[in-house]
Amino acid sequence: MSDPTDLPPGTAPADTQAAAPATEAEASPDQSPPNSFAERIAALEAEVAQFRDRWMRAEAETQNLRARTQREVADARNYAIQKFAGDVVEAAQNLRRGLEALPAPREGEDPLLAKLREGFEGVERSFIGMLERHGIQRQEAQGQPFDPALHQAMAEQPAPDGVAPGTVIQAWTPAWTLNGRLLKPAMVVVAAGGSASASAA
Numbered sequence: 001m002s003d004p005t006d007l008p009p010g011t012a013p014a015d016t017q018a019a020a021p022a023t024e025a026e027a028s029p030d031q032s033p034p035n036s037f038a039e040r041i042a043a044l045e046a047e048v049a050q051f052r053d054r055w056m057r058a059e060a061e062t063q064n065l066r067a068r069t070q071r072e073v074a075d076a077r078n079y080a081i082q083k084f085a086g087d088v089v090e091a092a093q094n095l096r097r098g099l100e101a102l103p104a105p106r107e108g109e110d111p112l113l114a115k116l117r118e119g120f121e122g123v124e125r126s127f128i129g130m131l132e133r134h135g136i137q138r139q140e141a142q143g144q145p146f147d148p149a150l151h152q153a154m155a156e157q158p159a160p161d162g163v164a165p166g167t168v169i170q171a172w173t174p175a176w177t178l179n180g181r182l183l184k185p186a187m188v189v190v191a192a193g194g195s196a197s198a199s200a201a
Contacts, residue, residue: 078135078179085136089176089184092131092138095124135179141171141186150175152185156192165193 099120103113128138141151146166154172159165168188175186 085178092127093173137177139175141168141188144168146190151188153190154187155189157189159191163191165191167191
């Protein structure tokens with residue numbers, strides 16, 4: 001075993017050299033600035049806020065898409081038969097024209113004619129009831145104020161006594177709607193001087 005005093009000048013013992021790195025390692029744990037943790041937390045919080053904002057935007061867009069899809073499905077369900085409903089309404093109007101072509105009821109008329117009229121009227125009532133069950137409504141225009149959302153003015157005439165201008169004084173056909181949406185406008189004659197005159201001008 002050699003004496004430490006025999007070592008050349010400037011040479012440390014072996015155990016001292018081995019202990020030196022450990023001491024240096026213990027002396028320099030983490031040289032990061034003291035505020036590095038706060039900066040990291042702030043960065044993570046900003047990232048979380050960004051992801052939250054994206055999530056909220058995506059959620060809002062999903063809700064809008066869901067609502068729009070529901071509306072489109074409801075419209076498709078309610079108005080898919082619109083073209084067919086228009087044809088059926090035409091048949092109902094033709095049935096009404098046939099009834100109006102029959103002679104008016106009178107005393108002593110042919111019983112066959114009376115039964116024929118009653119039969120047609122029963123068919124019309126049943127037909128109109130069936131249409132109403134499927135959302136098709138008939139709206140009579142006679143005597144009503146002119147409504148451009150429901151009526152189409154075919155002619156104007158001077159207002160009769162006691163009738164306000166803009167009143168429908170004759171309806172050639174009723175208005176028909178499908179679940180509240182106009183299907184066929186009423187063809188009407190309007191008392192002159194109302195909104196129909198203004199819209200025509």
